[in-house]
Amino acid sequence: MALTFSDIFKFVAAVILPPLGVFLERGCAQSFWINILLTCLGWIPGVIHAFYVILKY
Known part of the structure; x- marks a missing residue:
């Protein structure tokens, strides 16, 4: 994946x-x-989820 x-x-x-x-x-x-929910719980979980979504799709 490029x-x-x-x-x-x-x-x-x-x-x-x-x-x-x-x-x-x-x-x-x-x-x-x-991601909004995870970001409200903490910035790090939001970033990890965002990276996962960007890499998956």
Whole structure:
């Protein structure tokens, strides 16, 4: 799986604001709402989930 320039931009967005990275990848899907919940519980779980979503899709 090769990374594109847009994926790199999504990773940067995910580090700064995890739900933004997920939104750029999946839109307003279930993953986005899960990421908002995880980010509210802690920044690290939100970042990990955002990286997972970006790498998976």
